[in-house]
Amino acid sequence: xxxxxxxKKVNESANRPCKVSALFALIFVLSSFLMAxxxxxxxxxxxxxxxxxxxxxxxxxxxxxxxxxRFNAEAEASSYxxxxxxxxxxxxxxxxxxxxxxxxxxxxxxxxxxxxxRGDENLYSQQKYQVMADQMSVESQARKxxxxxxxxxxxxxxxxxxxxxxxxxxxxxxxxxxLDFTDSRYSQGVGAAAQQDILQVRxxxxxxxxxxxxAYQQKNEARSAFSKWFGAPLDESVSAPLxxxxxxxxxxxxxxxxxxLSLSSFLTVIENSEPFSILQHHPEAMLLQIxxxxxxxxxxxxxxxxxxxxxxxxxxxxRQDAQNGASRADFVSLGVQVDLPFFNKxxxxxxxxAAASKMSASETDFRLKVNELAANxxxxxxxLSALSERKALYETALIGETxxxxxxxxxxxxxxxxxxxxxxxxxxxxxxxxxxxLKIDIERARTLASLAYLxxxxxxxxxxxx
Numbered sequence: 001x002x003x004x005x006x007x008k009k010v011n012e013s014a015n016r017p018c019k020v021s022a023l024f025a026l027i028f029v030l031s032s033f034l035m036a037x038x039x040x041x042x043x044x045x046x047x048x049x050x051x052x053x054x055x056x057x058x059x060x061x062x063x064x065x066x067x068x069x070r071f072n073a074e075a076e077a078s079s080y081x082x083x084x085x086x087x088x089x090x091x092x093x094x095x096x097x098x099x100x101x102x103x104x105x106x107x108x109x110x111x112x113x114x115x116x117x118r119g120d121e122n123l124y125s126q127q128k129y130q131v132m133a134d135q136m137s138v139e140s141q142a143r144k145x146x147x148x149x150x151x152x153x154x155x156x157x158x159x160x161x162x163x164x165x166x167x168x169x170x171x172x173x174x175x176x177x178x179l180d181f182t183d184s185r186y187s188q189g190v191g192a193a194a195q196q197d198i199l200q201v202r203x204x205x206x207x208x209x210x211x212x213x214x215a216y217q218q219k220n221e222a223r224s225a226f227s228k229w230f231g232a233p234l235d236e237s238v239s240a241p242l243x244x245x246x247x248x249x250x251x252x253x254x255x256x257x258x259x260x261l262s263l264s265s266f267l268t269v270i271e272n273s274e275p276f277s278i279l280q281h282h283p284e285a286m287l288l289q290i291x292x293x294x295x296x297x298x299x300x301x302x303x304x305x306x307x308x309x310x311x312x313x314x315x316x317x318x319r320q321d322a323q324n325g326a327s328r329a330d331f332v333s334l335g336v337q338v339d340l341p342f343f344n345k346x347x348x349x350x351x352x353x354a355a356a357s358k359m360s361a362s363e364t365d366f367r368l369k370v371n372e373l374a375a376n377x378x379x380x381x382x383x384l385s386a387l388s389e390r391k392a393l394y395e396t397a398l399i400g401e402t403x404x405x406x407x408x409x410x411x412x413x414x415x416x417x418x419x420x421x422x423x424x425x426x427x428x429x430x431x432x433x434x435x436x437x438l439k440i441d442i443e444r445a446r447t448l449a450s451l452a453y454l455x456x457x458x459x460x461x462x463x464x465x466x
Contacts, residue, residue, distance in 0.1 A: 044241040045234070047155050048254035054151045054229035060143055068136035075129035078122055085113040091317070101320040104328060111315030111333075119307035120300075128297035135290045141457055142283030147229070148255050149453040153446055154225045155240075156252075160442045161219035162240040164435065168211055171431045175205045178424060204424050252445045255452045259459055263448075270381060270455055275374035281458045282373055288366040295359035302355045306348045311337040373454060380451050387444040394437045402430040 055061065092105040100106055179201040219240075227233045256266055279285060317331035341348065409426040 043235075043237050043239065045155075045238050046241055046254065047152060047252065048257065050151050050155050050226070050229075051148055051254055054147050055144055057231050058143065058147060058229070059231075061140055064136045064140045064143070068133050071129045071133035071136065075126045075133065078125040078129060081117060081122070082115045085115075087111040087113070087315075099323075101323050104319070104322070107317040107319045107331060109315055109317040109331075111313060113311060113313035115311040116309065118309040119304035121304040124297050124300040124304065128294055128301070131290060131293045131297065135287065135294070138283050138286050138290060141460075142287060145283060145453050145457045149449050151226075151229055152252065152255055152449040154222055154229070156442050156445050156449070157225075158219065158222035158240045160438065161215050161222055163438055164215045165212070165219065167431055167435055167438070168208060168215060171428065172205065172208055174427050174431070175201055175208070175424070178427070179205065201424060204428065252448055255449055256456070259456050261456075261459070266448075266452070266455070269459060270377075270451055273455065273458075275377040275454075276370065278458050279373040279377065279454060280370050282370075282454065283457050285366055285369045285373060288362055288369055292359055292362040292366060295355065295362050299352065299355040299359055302348070302352045305351065306341055306345075308338045308341060313337070377451065377454050380447050380454070384444065384447045384451065387440055387447060391437070391440050391444065394433065394440065398433050399430075399437070402426070402433045406430050 088108075088110050090100075091107050091109050092103060093100070094103050094106065100108075179198065182197045182201055223234055253263060256263065259266070261269065313333075313335045315331075315333040315335075317333070319328040319330055321327055406423075406426040406429075409423045412422070
């Protein structure tokens, strides 16, 4: 772009046919430069594929499956009593001869002791672990919804950068055509074409370099971000999906696949839902509800600690017959043990109060989370409405107006009533409008992904109940 030289101006009236041909050629280019060519891509990564890979290789989801198995196993284990204790001893063995049949009190004693749980502590512990296992299932649902949102946002950043590079390519092609046309007018001495006309177009071409650097940086950063979800960098042959035109809508239907909802049906669900009530069933809020249930079981366990713990034992004492042959009876013993938890009542009451306060705090956290989710939903709904209005404005008015302005400025310049700067600015404005429309489409898709994160898990909750 910077190797163009400014030729000397000459006056050759014989080149009028060349001027007309160049003018028609440039008009054709300016009217069709925004049409995208069909890209040749070896391998593309669709949003649906990206979501499937991220969920398939997510370590947290695999870890939650193991944690759920652990809690189910602990729930089963906590339902059993403590192991019985077996004891064996030789009692009252005389030290003057160590003979087992010397003294009548000498015996070999075997005992068995069984300690019972304190109240219904085992039952509440079992219920607690069962709830914790359910918590892992809900946490996995929340993780999947979160993954879909985050992967979608990363994918959209990648698509935006890729499409923006395509727009910059069109801008470069446009400016190159303008430079050739201006160069030709100046060389042929047509009208008021001057060296500064060429320099203005060249300056516009040079300013594209910084835009290219920014776009490629954003593209590479978005591409690299996928390694966080996939556990490895993307292969160099994988590219973002491109459509026939940069004006085509950004498709995000993949985030609705599991819900069996179309985009229009999903928008209807959003409009007809009251977020402060429906989002109580969002996984993020349900996790806090489950945490409250866990804390409630901790309160029950703390209360059971105020009850006495019982233990029963039985033993059998074997005695050997006397040395003179006299028979000696064996002994059987039965016993009961119970602790007295009444002397540390203050500590027990404090433990119960602490567990109850923790449960109340979880209830408060649940309400705060619902309020936060509902407020986010209201903000996103308002944003989606505004973006839809802006999208309609660009598609119905701004794109057509900028195209007409570009054609008018070009006509004025070719008749020596306009300035080359106005031509360049008008055509760059046409590209800028398409870039703004692309940003709107991307931001609208990002908003839909965030709304899907809020509403789809809740929709699935009610669908499963039906």
